Amino acid sequence: MEKTTIQISKNILERLKIIKRYERESYEEVLDNLLNEYEKETLSNEEIEDIKEALEEVKRGETIPIEQVAKEFGIVLK
Secondary structure, three states: OOOOOOOOOHHHHHHHHHOOOOOOOOHHHHHHHHHHHHHHHOOOHHHHHHHHHHHHHHHOOOOOOHHHHHHHOOOOOO
């Protein structure tokens, strides 16, 4: 794998040191873990559009009462 060098401030370096999971973990591993977490938490454009569409449906009153959903799934509401 081709390698490169990046410049970071001492402040960022100290922050990276704090989040190392173990002493000999490389900074590449630390950054890879951070990026993976970021990607998991970021919504895709499709997910954002789905949420917008669902909110519009709620505004238009196109919802199913919780009682009906519970009945369909055999759930008893208290």
